[in-house]
Amino acid sequence: MKLILLTGAAGGVAQMIRPLLREHYRLRLSDRQPIADLPLGDESVPADLGDMAAVGRAVAGVDGIVHLGGFSLESDWETIRAANIDGAYNLFEAARVAGVRRIVFASSNHAVGYYPRSQTIPADTTVRPDTRYGLSKAFGEALGSLYADKYGAEVLSVRIGHIGLRPKSIRDLAIWLSPNDFVQLIRIGLETPGLRHEIVYGMSDNARAWWDNANARRLGYRPVDRAEDHAAGVLAADAGPSGDPRDDLNQGGMFCVAEAMQMPNREKGETVD
Numbered sequence: 001m002k003l004i005l006l007t008g009a010a011g012g013v014a015q016m017i018r019p020l021l022r023e024h025y026r027l028r029l030s031d032r033q034p035i036a037d038l039p040l041g042d043e044s045v046p047a048d049l050g051d052m053a054a055v056g057r058a059v060a061g062v063d064g065i066v067h068l069g070g071f072s073l074e075s076d077w078e079t080i081r082a083a084n085i086d087g088a089y090n091l092f093e094a095a096r097v098a099g100v101r102r103i104v105f106a107s108s109n110h111a112v113g114y115y116p117r118s119q120t121i122p123a124d125t126t127v128r129p130d131t132r133y134g135l136s137k138a139f140g141e142a143l144g145s146l147y148a149d150k151y152g153a154e155v156l157s158v159r160i161g162h163i164g165l166r167p168k169s170i171r172d173l174a175i176w177l178s179p180n181d182f183v184q185l186i187r188i189g190l191e192t193p194g195l196r197h198e199i200v201y202g203m204s205d206n207a208r209a210w211w212d213n214a215n216a217r218r219l220g221y222r223p224v225d226r227a228e229d230h231a232a233g234v235l236a237a238d239a240g241p242s243g244d245p246r247d248d249l250n251q252g253g254m255f256c257v258a259e260a261m262q263m264p265n266r267e268k269g270e271t272v273d
Ligand code: 15L
Pocket: 072, 073, 108, 109, 110, 160, 161, 162, 163, 252, 272
């Protein structure tokens, strides 16, 4: 089995996919702190993404990387720059130096969040970030492109919609990505022969989608989960429009309005789901 490094491995998304990835790969888990209750068979190599030497130790000897690490909401520039700009650069550069070519980069829908929901956009559209966070994800995609073209890296950037066990809002009905379908995309990124840099949308089989995921289909992606199966419950529970057209009409939703957001507090049991 290949050894795969998962950054951001203590985060909510990583916790949803770790058991599914373990069916296919040996895992090296990396986050700023050592992983609590490290599962038998997994490795743990803690690394602050701002520390190039530590990132170098984390990537040494792996067959591929799934880069979930960084700050996953809007914040001030210092926070975004340290975690997502410097952090992504350090990750790609450390991988190049260590000879690790395969990288799945967890990008985000917020790289294109200012497109209106009335428009269906393909993967090769011009970026329209809705936040400093979205801007950092567009930067990460561009890093993938540079490292593929210049250094022969093999990179899949997944513009993730909203990952959770089920969709919870009307917006989620368009952009939901189940953990199971995310793992299918990760496996495409880690296994597809001859990959250079590709961008795909990280969404399940969603009837209300506003993204054209033809590039993912071309690479073999066949999502199995459908947001529409949950639509009746979601529509009954939804609180309705916020009243702010930037939030209601743009794909990025509240990110188009927000200046800062709180990360879920895991010690209080808060999750991203
Ligand atoms: C993201 O990129 C965030 O990391 C996640 O927490 C969600 O807010 C998601 O986007 C979303 O757009 O719902």
